[in-house]
Amino acid sequence: MLDLLQQQLTWTNAAIFLAWGVVLLLVILGFVTYAIYFERKVIGWMQLRIGPNRVGPLGLLQTVADVTKLLIKEDTIPKKADRELFILAPVIAFIPSFVVVAAIPFAPQLMSADLNIGVLYYVALSGISTIGIVLGGWASNNKYALLGGMRSAAQMISYEIPLVISVVGVVMMTGSMNLRVIVEQQAGGFWHWNFLPQIIGFAVFIVAAVSELNRTPFDLPEAESELVAGYHVEYSGFRFAFFMLAEYVYVFAIAGLTASLFLGGWQAPFPFLSFIPGIVWFLLKFSFVVFFLFWLRATMPRIRVDQLMGLGWKVLLPLALANIFVTAIYLGITG
Amino acid sequence: MIRTEELLLNVGPQHPSTHGVFRIVVKLDGEIITEATPVMGYLHRGTEKLAENLTYTQIIPYTDRMDYVSAMTNNYVLVHAVEKLMGIEIPERAEFLRLIVMELQRVASHLVWWGTYLLDIGAMSPFLYAFRDREIIINLFNELCGARLTYNYMRVGGVKWDAPEGWIEKVRQFIPYMRDKLDEYNNLVSGNEIFLARIKGIGKYDAETAIAYGLSGANLRCTGVPWDLRKTQPYSLYDRFEFDVPVTTNGDCYDRYLIRIAEIRESLRILEQAVEQFPAEGEIMGKVPRVIRPPEGEVYAAIESPRGEIGCYIVSKGKDKPYRLKFRRPSFVNLQILPKLLVGETMTNLITILGGVDIVVGEVDC
Numbered sequence: 196m197l198d199l200l201q202q203q204l205t206w207t208n209a210a211i212f213l214a215w216g217v218v219l220l221l222v223i224l225g226f227v228t229y230a231i232y233f234e235r236k237v238i239g240w241m242q243l244r245i246g247p248n249r250v251g252p253l254g255l256l257q258t259v260a261d262v263t264k265l266l267i268k269e270d271t272i273p274k275k276a277d278r279e280l281f282i283l284a285p286v287i288a289f290i291p292s293f294v295v296v297a298a299i300p301f302a303p304q305l306m307s308a309d310l311n312i313g314v315l316y317y318v319a320l321s322g323i324s325t326i327g328i329v330l331g332g333w334a335s336n337n338k339y340a341l342l343g344g345m346r347s348a349a350q351m352i353s354y355e356i357p358l359v360i361s362v363v364g365v366v367m368m369t370g371s372m373n374l375r376v377i378v379e380q381q382a383g384g385f386w387h388w389n390f391l392p393q394i395i396g397f398a399v400f401i402v403a404a405v406s407e408l409n410r411t412p413f414d415l416p417e418a419e420s421e422l423v424a425g426y427h428v429e430y431s432g433f434r435f436a437f438f439m440l441a442e443y444v445y446v447f448a449i450a451g452l453t454a455s456l457f458l459g460g461w462q463a464p465f466p467f468l469s470f471i472p473g474i475v476w477f478l479l480k481f482s483f484v485v486f487f488l489f490w491l492r493a494t495m496p497r498i499r500v501d502q503l504m505g506l507g508w509k510v511l512l513p514l515a516l517a518n519i520f521v522t523a524i525y526l527g528i529t530g
Numbered sequence: 531m532i533r534t535e536e537l538l539l540n541v542g543p544q545h546p547s548t549h550g551v552f553r554i555v556v557k558l559d560g561e562i563i564t565e566a567t568p569v570m571g572y573l574h575r576g577t578e579k580l581a582e583n584l585t586y587t588q589i590i591p592y593t594d595r596m597d598y599v600s601a602m603t604n605n606y607v608l609v610h611a612v613e614k615l616m617g618i619e620i621p622e623r624a625e626f627l628r629l630i631v632m633e634l635q636r637v638a639s640h641l642v643w644w645g646t647y648l649l650d651i652g653a654m655s656p657f658l659y660a661f662r663d664r665e666i667i668i669n670l671f672n673e674l675c676g677a678r679l680t681y682n683y684m685r686v687g688g689v690k691w692d693a694p695e696g697w698i699e700k701v702r703q704f705i706p707y708m709r710d711k712l713d714e715y716n717n718l719v720s721g722n723e724i725f726l727a728r729i730k731g732i733g734k735y736d737a738e739t740a741i742a743y744g745l746s747g748a749n750l751r752c753t754g755v756p757w758d759l760r761k762t763q764p765y766s767l768y769d770r771f772e773f774d775v776p777v778t779t780n781g782d783c784y785d786r787y788l789i790r791i792a793e794i795r796e797s798l799r800i801l802e803q804a805v806e807q808f809p810a811e812g813e814i815m816g817k818v819p820r821v822i823r824p825p826e827g828e829v830y831a832a833i834e835s836p837r838g839e840i841g842c843y844i845v846s847k848g849k850d851k852p853y854r855l856k857f858r859r860p861s862f863v864n865l866q867i868l869p870k871l872l873v874g875e876t877m878t879n880l881i882t883i884l885g886g887v888d889i890v891v892g893e894v895d896c
Contacts, residue, residue, distance in 0.1 A: 500878060
């Protein structure tokens, strides 16, 4: 894949890229299908339940059935909604979530785009999704949805910044924004992975990432017990499915990004284990992060809006800045 | 032109966190509430009016449906009032059975509150843990009277069903089990930073306000007033048992939470003693005339339900049906402080405070 990226653009190459895009989309859809299943199972076990076990063997087809149901549902648009924006919002929320996956390196030769600014590309594009959410909340012409959308905007501003700044430490250590280079530099055992020297950055990144994902304990925009369903309260059928899809694709993307930035991507935790293909290691780390996110959901209550802002601005941002400072001093001393 | 506008938001009657068909109309300035008006009556069934055309025994199932989370205490308050008016002697075994089911009910009711409160705050798992343990109590009741929610268990003069063989033993085994689980709950939830930040200092009021609003139950005791009818006006057999009334002084949601958890422990203490002293034999019905005709007069009987003071006021004209019957429902009375507490709070705190009051809409609307 990397070789192809360096070649001239020809029709064959374009076709390969297109095919690759479709394959990636299918992989992600497959992931989302089973991430939802996995989430429901994991949370079910943590909550003394069984989780889905009726549709298909072990309930494996449950999500497929759910998605089918969503797709064949009547497409309702509230009469007083802003029709164009209402239709546009789920699309705007979904597209960036899929596009950012391009920058994630799955294995040494397996990534869609070898960007020199991979990290920047990710954070810049992922910010666009929030516009979709705010639009959805606004266009629905529903008070709950509006509150959810506004919360989302406030939350995004408060957390995008610590998220970006917490990554800067890694970028400084590596000297590159290219995710492939960042992963390659973490070779040689888990003590070379970034999460150890960048432990503060890692902590800030995880908190900010969970918030970016709008997942428990930061699921304020769709806080069920307060705002009923938040920004997507008026959405149903496949438009709602798109919002859900965006959310889970971001889980996929954030897990991939965390694995690449801090957990050594495709690198083996011990050098003698490096005979196992990199993709396996990547998937293991990736799954662990995904599991961690689901685990949080089963454990945590929801934080309040003002506390969320306070945490973002008063705790995470100073911590992330201090992290940059310390990293800079360390790099200055060691040269 | 940019201008700001107040947002009039209808919370309920169909809302996940109003615990039934309860509605509050709030005016929002951003996320801050400037005015809140509870709108009640969506579940009004006219129980008190219906009761005027029912014999006393027929009213009992209606009381089940008021506070459906704590039906046993509701049963008791009615039969207690009638017994008080008629001066009926209750056999000891029957009174013990009543007391045991009432305390089990208190545990079950607080468990429901605990679970749903955390669900309101956004934690999903505790709800299922609470319902796992409540299920044991429900099964005990099921074994006793064949119903899981609306028991219709008590009668004027005693109880309808005797405890089946081994039932008391099961209650005995439940006590240490529940204590264990309470520790687990505390480990899981009580120290959680987010949880504490959400409920500490929220929905605060002082003892004077609480008394002025006629609050009772945990809503009153959280302000430092040690008012528990089981202690202050002992009914049933409560004067025979040793137990404490948990009291805290901060008057916020966190204190109400602590009190309810502590009350589960106290209930278990009472149960432990009651199971020990349970008479091995005896009648379960006192000497009651076939047709219950209380003498002419009025009576007010109040007991401590899990939600506070539940009272039953009966005016009898000497007929087999009450001339007038009135329930003092703690959920309804406790709810009246809500508009005062909500002003200046955020939308999120609305849910926290409403949940902390612990209402059951069936009882609010009656």
